Amino acid sequence: MKRREFARSLAAAAAVAAIPSVRLDAALPRRAPRVNGERLNGWLTAISEYGKNPQGGVTRLAYSEADQAARAYTMQLMRDAHLDVSVDAAGNIYGKRTGHDASATPVIFGSHVDSVPEGGNFDGNVGTLAAIEVARTFAEQGVTTRHPLWVACWQNEEGGTWGSHLVTAESTSAERATVARSGKSIDEGIRALGGDPSRLATARLRTGGVHGYLELHIEQGGHLDRRKLDIGIVEGIVGLREWDVTIDGFANHAGTTPMNERRDAMLAAARFTEMVNRVVTAEPGRQVGTVGRIQAFPGAPNVVPGKVTCTLELRDLDDRKIQRLYDGIVAEAQTIGARNGTTFGFHEFVTHESALCNERVRTLIGASAGALNFTTLSLPSGAGHDAQNLARVCPMGMIFIPSVGGISHSPREFSRAADITNGANVLLGAVLAMDAADFGR
């Protein structure tokens, strides 16, 4: 484990004060308290028992028994941190702490504790437990804030950021009939967690009703780890669109159909896949494009495929760039189809617009990291997070810590204890800075 000096220098404090766009008012203590990193990492070890897999990591699908057990543990940690624990109608857990201004809107910070099948011990857990540790540190060191603080544990992040979605947007019962990996529908899951789908309106967060949102998370790419940097300041959560692509040709006998008379859907799919890679990498930037699933019909070694279905996914922080790439891909697909008598059809089935982090929140995260002498990198989040939903109603920011090898959603997912402690301390400073900031309302 690497160790770092946490002492805050006068020079760093001056650097924070010099950032003109953040007003660090009197509420920011001259010397910010520090979290108890040993305690926090102990909690992370403890929560890894819920849904533990024999080969390591956890399977803690939302609404499962393991999920509910981990949530009960989380609520106990919140109570130990002197937080006022409640479950809202959407099944999200809040641990609340009063501020000294009765009219102020809450600062919300947190993450989730559910996992993908055969997931790791850090995705979600780090952000949730670090948020509780920040609140406990405030309680122990007598720090009071102007705004109320709400530590959030959002339900069913891995199944599509459902908990944070339900409190920031309308939903229909038909949408909530979606069956999660646990086998329960969203509504059944909400009830299993102590929520009430018929009273979702009572849980809604609205613009003007939340001061700001912060989330600490492991970086699910390898940028920080590879470059040996301490803290990632997230620019935003990329937009994501997914299409089912259907390529129609004509199925034929692979032995008797000459090469120049084939309408081979598989050959067209191959040209399509290579073209997607070429189009996406043809311009500078961090956009990504993926063909992740494919099937050929009838799918026999001795039959020229008459039909292929595959998926196309595009992500970028700029939704207009996604649209431009997609338009280029569709145009080139038509040319590919014309070459061998095949036709392409596209059906979009997932659309997530990008969510930009608030520029002033990014600045105050940078100031918090700088005050601790941490190296930082500004980067987009290629993965989705609850923060993208909170951005609908308030200024939002995210803090990343390194994940070794950029591995996530795997038992091999690993973040070092020191990095977790660092992230929690940056979160602590950012919460205080956000509490002190005036976002112009």
Next chain:
Amino acid sequence: MKRREFARSLAAAAAVAAIPSVRLDAALPRRAPRVNGERLNGWLTAISEYGKNPQGGVTRLAYSEADQAARAYTMQLMRDAHLDVSVDAAGNIYGKRTGHDASATPVIFGSHVDSVPEGGNFDGNVGTLAAIEVARTFAEQGVTTRHPLWVACWQNEEGGTWGSHLVTAESTSAERATVARSGKSIDEGIRALGGDPSRLATARLRTGGVHGYLELHIEQGGHLDRRKLDIGIVEGIVGLREWDVTIDGFANHAGTTPMNERRDAMLAAARFTEMVNRVVTAEPGRQVGTVGRIQAFPGAPNVVPGKVTCTLELRDLDDRKIQRLYDGIVAEAQTIGARNGTTFGFHEFVTHESALCNERVRTLIGASAGALNFTTLSLPSGAGHDAQNLARVCPMGMIFIPSVGGISHSPREFSRAADITNGANVLLGAVLAMDAADFGR
């Protein structure tokens, strides 16, 4: 339906006589008899009732009830043609007719009556019933041959030319444990058809024991139909090799893994598929190459595939060309893998060497067609046939008739009645010419 003149001109007779490599001795009648085309096409309509599908065509899987019913009908037609009917230990049906030379080896001709799932009414049936019609015509018109004539109906052609394989090669009980589409193993199927797997040796045909083999079949490509030609003279049955191809990369999050850090097995598979097409079409010839089946793992729209499996099939009349193409493909696959950190593995799971038609048999088929004023085309068979197995033990030849649009293995498979009658008459003439020929033993 098109109609043709069948009258044989003196000029055509002279043309046959002028072909130097075939000795047409006194056994060939000056005026060959003609089959009863109306009767033959009536039988084809009648046999289409066995395993008939609601949407047309038949599903007559080997060893099924429909297959057994069609075989019973076939045996009755053989008896009506004064043939001596038997089922050998491998489950093949023979209808035998004595020749006037007691020491002569048999001329065998026939085909099969089983079908693929949702197959058509012509593949196999045309050759089997035309062979019976030829024998019946000989019986009715008092034609006797020197060699015995055996009309064959081979079992389970569509499942891998099993019946003809079992009588021309060794097999093990492990091989015959293969489960056919009907759900029965080969051995179970043999017993269901009246054969006896323990006595297969009694059914063996051996080199020197068969004078020659002829098979009439629909062309499963569209060459004859497209060029409006009457008869195809088959050059041989192409060799066929199939490989499972495994491409290993590294599965990763599609949102967080930059394009230049991916080891994307799907992209490698796409480049492979396009390369196969390029390599196969880069040189003149009738070789074909197909990627017919593909699967990506884990196969989610939002995961860069870490593994892809697909198939490669190559066919050509020249086995050395198949090997050369394969070597080129493997070399290029390694280059493709090196481009993005993926590796290719090849596992061959089907190998059929090509089977060339006997050159003198091809000549006598051409002479028979020429004597009837039919237009002809020499061409390879891209599909497999029982004839490829008979080539192991005797001179072999195949006659093709047009299949409209080149469609086969489909309810839409269709051959015109006049073309079927033409094919049967060419078969009749070829049987007589083969009976008269001395292949040098």
